[in-house]
Amino acid sequence: MSRIGKKSVAIPSGVTAKIESKTLTVQGPKGTLSMGLVDDIAYAVENDEISIKPANDSRKARDFWGMQRTLVSNLVEGVTEGYTKVLEINGVGYRAQAQGRKLKLQLGYSHDVDLHVPEGVEVKTPDQTTIEISGIDKQAVGQFAAEVRSWRKPEPYKGKGIKYRGEYIFRKEGKKK
Template sequence: MSRIGKKPVAIPAGVSADIANGVLTVKGPKGTLTLTLVDDISYAVEGETILVKPANDSRTARAFWGMQRTLVSNLVTGVTEGYSKTLLITGVGYRAMAQGKNLKLQLGYSHDVDYAVPEGIEIKTPDNTTVEISGIDKQKVGQVAAEIRRWRKPEPYKGKGIKYRGEFIFRKEGKKK
């Protein structure tokens, strides 16, 4: 039995949920998100909650149960509050600057890195070493943050690179003389 799957997902005021043609659509103040439903799981919108239960007693139904409930919960949270991640840039000469729908990164390469921001994602640079990524889709926000971080991962000796806010970088001791 899934402890997470048993909990119903509460629908706050101002949010509507609808199931049609195997797709769950959640509309809220920040936008609309959809989720393709899995056949082994049954979904029901009852009043102010969404219930997620296994449709049968198969192994795959039990395996998907908790994950599908979490995905439904992420939709509701996304259309009400949204998601955000913050990246911190450390290193001499490393900078970031948001320019419309592009993010310009100077990361010590011979050229600047221009990252095209996908639709539905908003990027802000409050200062030149901080990048704030926000949007309503949790997966998209995390993917964009990972793609930006991939350009220069933090290294363990000086800590230079792009890291998530709150991330611990294990530091190594340098060469001894």
């Protein structure tokens, strides 16, 4: 039994959910999101909540149950509140600048790194060492944040690089003399 899957997802006021031909569409104040439905899971929209149950007693149905409930919950939360990831840049000469649909990074390479911001994702740079990535799709926000971070992961000796806000970097002691 899935502890997460047993709980139904509440639909807040101002949000509508529809199931049409193997697609769940959730519409809210921030936008519209949809996802494909799995055959082994039964979905139902009733009484301002979405319930998710296994359609049969197979192992695949039990395996997907909790994950599908979480994905539905992410859709509802995305259209009501949205998601934000904040990245911090540490290092001398390292900086970021948002220019429309591009993010320009200076990370100590001989060239600047220009990243195209995907659709549905917004990037703001309140200062040169902070990047705020926001949007309604949790997967798209997290993926773009991971791509930005991958250009210069934080290193353990001086802590230079791009890290998530609140991320702990395990620091190592340098060479002993």
